[in-house]
Amino acid sequence: MHIKDKIASLSWLRSEIIGRNMGFETPFGLRPLVYADYTASGRGITSIERHITRILQYYANTxxxxxxxxxxxxxxxxxxxxxxxxxxxxxxxxxxxxxxxxxxxxxxxxxxxxxxYWPPATRERVNSFLLSCLTRNPDREDCNLALNNFIQDNxxxxxxxxxxxxxxxxxxxxxxxxxxxxxxxxxxxxxxxxxxxxxxxxxxxxxxxxxxxxxxxxxxxxxxxxxxxxxxxxxxxxxxxxxxxxxxxxxxxxxxxxxxxxxxxxxxxxxxxxxxxxxxxxxxxxxxxxxxxxxxxxxxxxxxxxxxxxxxxxxxxxxxxxxxxxxxxxxxxxxxxxxxxxEKVGLPLIDEIERHYFESFMQAFAGDDRITFYGPLEPDRKIPIIPFNIKHKDKYLHPKFVTRLLNDLFGIQTRAGCSCAGPYGHYLMNIKQQFSNYYRCLITNIGYIGIKPGWVRLNLHYALDMTELNYLIEAVKFVVEHGAKFLPSYIFDIKSGEWQHRKQACSAPISLDLDDIFDPSPIQAPVIDASAQYADALAQARTIAAGLSEDFETMTFEKELADLMYFYVHSGINYHPVSERIL
Structure with missing residues (x-):
């Protein structure tokens, strides 16, 4: 069976994914939800949730x-x-x-x-006991030292x-x-x-x-x-x-x-x-x-x-x-x-589809030095998780800005940051000890979380179809080519690292209010073929980009902060200058 036929054979599964291609509002209008963040969390399945509801008929304490x-x-x-x-x-x-x-x-x-397992409060209490004992019996210092040495050695x-x-x-x-x-x-x-x-x-x-x-x-x-x-x-x-x-x-x-x-x-x-x-x-x-x-x-x-x-x-x-x-x-x-x-999908099919998706994605960016991929790229040694950053001139686009653009322009769900793997991130991004100390100082002492180094992460899940894969590729290509033009449209919060569109903020589509809980409206069914929505989103993004310019003023910072700013920010950001004594 050809790989395209194998991908098509999972149409039954795609029709079960809750929220697949669901429309949601962004600053640029309605966009289809395309999920590429399975590494963080999976998605609900209609039949499983329906069966759980059946089971709730019998629910009781075991x-x-x-x-x-x-x-x-x-x-x-x-x-x-x-x-x-x-x-x-x-x-x-x-x-x-x-x-x-x-x-x-x-x-x-x-x-x-x-x-x-050694909770901090327990450790503190035990240490206080030992210190108290030593204070009352200073002649036992040798014994105390021997105990600590024994613990360290064993x-x-x-x-x-x-x-x-x-x-x-x-x-x-x-x-x-x-x-x-x-x-x-x-x-x-x-x-x-x-x-x-x-x-x-x-x-x-x-x-x-x-x-x-x-x-x-x-x-x-x-x-x-x-x-x-x-x-x-x-x-x-x-x-x-x-x-x-x-x-x-x-x-x-x-x-x-x-x-x-x-x-x-x-x-x-x-x-x-x-x-x-x-x-x-x-x-x-x-x-x-x-x-x-x-x-x-x-x-x-x-x-x-x-x-x-x-x-x-x-x-x-x-x-x-x-x-x-x-x-x-x-x-x-x-x-x-x-x-x-x-088990029903089967490991051989999962592996074959994801390998095909990974190879297709990487081939689309072969030779493009404007995008930096991290880690080994041999498909037989990895699952298709892809961390990357996008270059612009002599810096990068902030990964959270890229994630925001993918969301707002295309509805694509990805993750930005260090993916809860800071030590590995130091290696991948070649962050030396001196700069690591600087980052830690500014983040912990001043609260500038937004300068923390990181990357954009997406994964090419086997439940995607070829249309979704191609949409992902074209969307990332667009941000590589035109992403910087959108910097003036967004406000950067150096304290949180969030990027917010200047003119439009979209309200939450659902809440825990009783009115929402008892809303009889059915859940939006998964959209099987959203190719028309994908094409419209790409066309609109290209039209907007054609009217934007890369010739705009970027923010400059004093040296202590500028050395750590690996990304561009449009002028107008609010921040307090860094005091040299903190560094």
């Missing part, structure tokens, strides 16, 4: 097990758990925990299980990669662990030789070793050799844990590939799946890493077999004892349905 509704929902929850564990090949020892906030919640729960060590999401790096920085970043290898991936050298170091032989790596970068889409990493980690007694947030909707997850290439834990954010909005995070782990003799990580209702006035007996089953309170029943069901949808 702690109620002796009546019709409670038994029905308990059965659905257990079915959802089986579906999810099967989807990741969790194996007979695989345990599933639903967490509160995507991958971040999964990592936090893993840290609690491993005994390294606390767990965590190895992370060079392109982690903040959640998989910052959270480990603030635990009872030492953290080491494994640098990039020559192929821009994790340096496997350096990982093996460090994890095999006899200095760490007596310590708990944890590898926690992104399975793919949420910035560049670069895929990690997760099975090879797992082999290396297990060879030297380390745990192999992986963050699948960026790539779980698109690739196979096999927690038990073989006796060496298995995962001790994975965490991911199902809200990034088609059908996933409204879901919780999940942590799936091998029961061997769980301390069964200890109480659950949160002792609460639903975790106990018996409670007397003096003592409590906790449930032995790991999954049950780690469900404190009422579980997110509907969230769990949604996750299972999203995984089943992924």
């Amino acid at each position: 702690h109620t097990e002796d009546d019709f509704t409670g038994k029905t929902m308990t059965g659905l929850l257990h079915e959802a758990e089986r579906v999810i564990k099967q989807a990741v090949n969790a194996g007979p020892k695989g345990k599933l925990i639903f967490t509160e906030s995507g991958t971040t919640g999964g990592i936090a729960k893993l840290q609690q299980i491993l005994g390294v 606390k767990p060590i965590v190895f992370v990669g060079p392109y982690e999401h903040h959640s998989n790096e910052l959270m480990w920085r603030h635990t009872l662990c030492e953290i080491q970043e494994i640098p990039m290898g020559k192929d821009y991936g994790v340096d496997l030789e350096e990982l093996e050298r460090r994890v095999s170091d006899p200095l760490y032989a007596h310590r708990l070793k944890i590898g926690s790596f992104s399975a793919a970068s949420n910035v560049t889409g670069l895929r990690t050799e997760v099975y090879e990493l797992a082999r290396i980690l297990h060879r030297y007694g380390a745990l192999a844990c992986f963050d699948f947030a960026a790539c779980a909707p698109y690739i196979e997850i096999d927690m038990n590939r073989d006796s060496e290439a298995y995962f001790d834990a994975i965490f991911l954010s199902p809200h990034k799946f088609l059908g996933g909005p409204g879901t919780s995070g999940i942590l799936v782990f091998n029961e061997d890493i769980y301390p069964k003799k200890l109480p659950p990580t949160v002792a609460a209702g639903g975790t106990v077999d018996y409670v007397s006035p003096e003592k409590e007996e906790f449930i032995k089953d790991i999954e049950a004892r780690e469900k404190p309170g009422t579980p997110g029943i509907l969230q769990a069901i949604r996750i299972a349905l999203a995984f089943r949808l992924k």
